[in-house]
Amino acid sequence: xRRLQRSFSPPGDPGSRPSRxxxxxxxxxxxxxxxxDELAELGRLLEESRLVTLAGVAGAGKTRCATRxxxxxxxxxxxxxxxxxxxxxxxxxxxxxxxxxxLGLTDHTSRPPRATLVEHLAARQLLLVLxxxxxxxxATAELVTELLRRAPGLSVLAAGxxxxxxxxxxxxxxxxxxxxxxxxxFAERARSVQPGFRLTxxxxxxxxxxxxxxxxxxxAIELAAGRMRALSVEQILHRLDDRFRLLTGGSPVAPAxxxxxxxxxxxxxxxxxxxxxxxxxxxxxxxxxFDLEAVEYICSGPELPADSVLDxxxxxxxxxxxxxxDSAAGCRYRLLDTVxxxxxxxLAATGDTDRLRRRHRDWFVGLATxxxxxxxxxxxxxxxxxxxxxxxxxxxxxxxxMECPEEVHLAQYLAGTLWFYWVGCGRLAEGRHWLDQVxxxxxxxxxxxxxxxxxxxxxxxxxxxxxxxxxxxxxxxEEGERVGDASAVAYAVHRMGxxxxxxxxxxxxxxxxxDALERYREAGxxxxxxxxxxxxxxxxxxxxxxxxxxxxxxxEVREICDDHGERWALAYALYVLAYAALQRGExxxxxxxxxxxLGIGRTFHDLLATVLTLELLALVTAVDGDAAxxxxxxxxxxxxxxxxxxxxFGSAHYGLPRAQCEExxxxxxxxxxxxxxxxxxxxxxxxxxxxxxxSGGPRLPGPAGTGTPAAPGGTRRPAASRTTGRGGPELG
Numbered sequence: 186x187r188r189l190q191r192s193f194s195p196p197g198d199p200g201s202r203p204s205r206x207x208x209x210x211x212x213x214x215x216x217x218x219x220x221x222d223e224l225a226e227l228g229r230l231l232e233e234s235r236l237v238t239l240a241g242v243a244g245a246g247k248t249r250c251a252t253r254x255x256x257x258x259x260x261x262x263x264x265x266x267x268x269x270x271x272x273x274x275x276x277x278x279x280x281x282x283x284x285x286x287x288l289g290l291t292d293h294t295s296r297p298p299r300a301t302l303v304e305h306l307a308a309r310q311l312l313l314v315l316x317x318x319x320x321x322x323x324a325t326a327e328l329v330t331e332l333l334r335r336a337p338g339l340s341v342l343a344a345g346x347x348x349x350x351x352x353x354x355x356x357x358x359x360x361x362x363x364x365x366x367x368x369x370x371f372a373e374r375a376r377s378v379q380p381g382f383r384l385t386x387x388x389x390x391x392x393x394x395x396x397x398x399x400x401x402x403x404x405a406i407e408l409a410a411g412r413m414r415a416l417s418v419e420q421i422l423h424r425l426d427d428r429f430r431l432l433t434g435g436s437p438v439a440p441a442x443x444x445x446x447x448x449x450x451x452x453x454x455x456x457x458x459x460x461x462x463x464x465x466x467x468x469x470x471x472x473x474x475f476d477l478e479a480v481e482y483i484c485s486g487p488e489l490p491a492d493s494v495l496d497x498x499x500x501x502x503x504x505x506x507x508x509x510x511d512s513a514a515g516c517r518y519r520l521l522d523t524v525x526x527x528x529x530x531x532l533a534a535t536g537d538t539d540r541l542r543r544r545h546r547d548w549f550v551g552l553a554t555x556x557x558x559x560x561x562x563x564x565x566x567x568x569x570x571x572x573x574x575x576x577x578x579x580x581x582x583x584x585x586x587m588e589c590p591e592e593v594h595l596a597q598y599l600a601g602t603l604w605f606y607w608v609g610c611g612r613l614a615e616g617r618h619w620l621d622q623v624x625x626x627x628x629x630x631x632x633x634x635x636x637x638x639x640x641x642x643x644x645x646x647x648x649x650x651x652x653x654x655x656x657x658x659x660x661x662x663e664e665g666e667r668v669g670d671a672s673a674v675a676y677a678v679h680r681m682g683x684x685x686x687x688x689x690x691x692x693x694x695x696x697x698x699x700d701a702l703e704r705y706r707e708a709g710x711x712x713x714x715x716x717x718x719x720x721x722x723x724x725x726x727x728x729x730x731x732x733x734x735x736x737x738x739x740x741e742v743r744e745i746c747d748d749h750g751e752r753w754a755l756a757y758a759l760y761v762l763a764y765a766a767l768q769r770g771e772x773x774x775x776x777x778x779x780x781x782x783l784g785i786g787r788t789f790h791d792l793l794a795t796v797l798t799l800e801l802l803a804l805v806t807a808v809d810g811d812a813a814x815x816x817x818x819x820x821x822x823x824x825x826x827x828x829x830x831x832x833x834f835g836s837a838h839y840g841l842p843r844a845q846c847e848e849x850x851x852x853x854x855x856x857x858x859x860x861x862x863x864x865x866x867x868x869x870x871x872x873x874x875x876x877x878x879x880s881g882g883p884r885l886p887g888p889a890g891t892g893t894p895a896a897p898g899g900t901r902r903p904a905a906s907r908t909t910g911r912g913g914p915e916l917g
Contacts, residue, residue, distance in 0.1 A: 208259060209287065209289065210252060210259075210266060211268075213253075213256075215374075215377065217249065218366060219362055219365075219367075224253065226357065227239065228257070230355050230357060234355040235340045235353065236340070236341045237340075237341070238348045239344045241346065241359035242346060243346060244405055246362070250359060255342065262311045262312045263311075267288055270316050271315060272316070272317030275320055279580065281297070285301055285614065292828045293614070293792055294648050294827075295645065295649065295653065301614070301828065302332060304827065309336070311339060312341075313332075313341050314341075314342045316344045317344070318343065322347070329343070329349060333353070367399075371392055371395070377410075394422060395409060395418060395422050398422070399425075404521070414503065451527070457504070458500070460489055461506075463488055467537075469525045469526075470483065470529075470542055471578060474518065474575075476517055481494045481495075508520070513574070545585070546585045546586055549575065550582060550595060553599055553603055556602075557604075560609070560712075563749075563750025565789070566752070569610050573610070582599060583596045583623065593628045594629070594633040597628065597633040601620075601636035601637040602636070604644075611790035613644050613647055616644050617645070620641040630665075631668075635664060635665050635670055638660055641657040642655075649834060654680070654684050655684070658684070662674055671707075672708060679702075679705075679718050682695075682698035682721065683698075686698075695726065702715070716742050716758070717754050717757065719739075719742050723736075723758075732765050736761075739765075742758040743759070743762070746758065752785050753785065753789055756785035756786060757782075757794060759781055760778075762778055763775040763776075763801060766778065772809050775801075775805050776806075776809075783798050783875055783878055786798060787875050792829055793829055795871070799818050799878060800819070800846075801842055802818055803819045804843070815846055816850045816862035817863070818866060819843065819866060820865060821874035824868070
């Protein structure tokens with residue numbers, strides 16, 4: 186490994202080390218075995234070409250090898266290494282969203298996610314690992330080609346069963362493991378189930394024969410090693426011999442190694458009890474992770490009672506058919522892709538696929554319903570984590586519903602019900618994708634379609650797409666009135682008021698928002714949307730000059746949030762209260778509330794709340810006398826706005842605090858120093874900007890204390906003569 190490590194040394198001073206390597210590589214759960222020569226060659230190829238594809242048959246160890254290589258290359262790329270797992274992406278239209286997710290990006294604008302990717306990657310030097318792209322090869326090849334052309338610092342390591350076949354690609358065929366590596370892998374994994382196992386003169390020949398019969402494929406070897414819990418090496422060889430002819434299957438002209446892997450998996454399948462085989466097949470309907478409750482509902486039946494599912498699942502875990510993964514949402518499970526594919530074939534052979542897919546869809550429709558209700562509770566952060574982990578399954582549920590015209594309304598219901606996730610958890614772009622898609626299908630104007638319409642209008646407002654918002658909201662209101670759906674009408678009126686707010690029509694915004702809130706009261710509606718309507722009304726009231734009235738509304742919201750444990754809407758209420766405190770010269774109070782806003786925004790990855798808070802915090806910092814740090818915060822906000830939409834929505838009302846901050850900071854620092862500090866902030870990542878703001882940032886000498894905002898002309902405004910209601914956030 187010394188030669189390998191030398192070849193991976195970063196350029197420049199060998200003693201230099203980056204302070205922090207960014208990326209999303211998963212930690213290794215067990216020891217990586219062998220492949221030294223392959224890793225060294227792959228590292229050399231990535232110096233020669235910006236696109237290297239690690240190609241091989243299923244089970245050859247492509248994913249593990251690519252991940253290992255990426256971890257060894259971290260220091261070569263100043264912006265780190267990032268892995269995108271694409272095996273669960275069946276719709277090529279979601280490829281770009283999957284890469285946006287993998288890179289940890291959030292874009293609230295109406296622009297395509299490809300534009301977000303290009304902008305993010307254009308000025309960065311990083312390695313992007315694409316794993317499991319076979320089902321969307323053409324789309325992946327086209328996207329990779331464009332990204333490489335437009336991002337000169339980008340390198341791509343692709344891992345799949347076949348090359349992408351694009352210009353500039355170097356392909357590295359991943360051969361079976363060498364005999365020595367295969368022996369070592371078998372021994373290592375066998376010890377995990379039989380701690381006393383060692384390679385000895387007595388078993389070395391049998392282990393070597395087994396590894397040869399499995400063609401040195403890591404997955405096949407690991408499956409065989411898992412059987413050491415109950416069998417000897419000789420018994421494994423004997424059973425393997427018995428099943429080669431029976432379980433080879435597939436086309437006679439298919440690659441031998443593919444048939445061998447199928448044999449290994451099929452042999453493992455044969456060793457399962459009937460209930461274990463049945464559960465294995467039924468688990469194949471899941472995409473990505475799943476939990477026990479979902480398995481008990483979806484996979485149970487007369488042949489597999491719900492109260493026996495846990496024991497059967499535990500047996501599959503012990504046999505390495507199912508993998509356990511711990512996440513923010515708790516204990517989760519996953520089928521390896523090849524194992525899932527094998528189970529799906531058995532499920533299809535039983536003729537039960539359609540029924541299981543509908544049960545899967547019904548479960549996740551119910552889950553989304555529960556999550557929407559629980560969003561208005563102290564469990565908001567748990568709900569966000571749960572939907573994060575279930576997103577592949579929710580996508581699959583929407584896809585399932587759209588396959589049948591009679592069930593499109595369920596896809597519309599799902600896309601609309603997830604409004605809190607699209608809006609509150611930084612998923613506007615994907616939400617827009619699904620809402621546009623489900624509404625393209627013809628369906629009656631029932632509650633599901635109307636809900637999808639007002640949610641589409643809401644998302645469009647936040648993306649700065651006024652035309653799209655008006656179209657969806659007007660249609661929702663007119664059809665809601667026609668069919669007598671008072672709830673849909675209330676939500677449409679509410680979001681039309683929000684649109685008026687961000688386009689500076691304050692009188693119209695106040696009229697529509699009061700109308701919507703009255704409709705909510707008549708219907709007995711109280712949830713996060715209603716609270717946001719109140720906050721938005723408070724902002725309109727403040728812009729019209731009634732600061733005390735705005736504070737009264739937000740204090741009421743704050744009280745309701747405290748009673749119900751609501752945090753997301755609370756952040757926006759605190760923002761308005763901080764704005765009011767700043768106008769009164771209470772900068773310490775304003776700062777305290779804004780820092781709480783930032784913490785909440787980070788919890789939910791709410792990019793809009795975060796950037797608005799940074800804008801106002803910059804003004805507070807300038808008023809406190811630290812013009813240099815204010816310029817940094819302004820730069821940080823400026824760097825985030827392109828991923829949200831039109832900065833401050835092009836609104837004169839929303840832009841005033843930023844203009845005040847800029848004039849004050851520029852005047853105190855001078856043009857050159859101000860621009861230098863602003864650029865420093867602009868280059869901060871989102872996490873770095875939030876962390877800096879929460880920690881107070883590197884503070885330069887200057888008066889602390891309190892003060893009052895600068896007037897538009899740049900002079901400090903006396904507290905006694907301050908104006909009210911000018912400037913603030915778009916809330917909602």
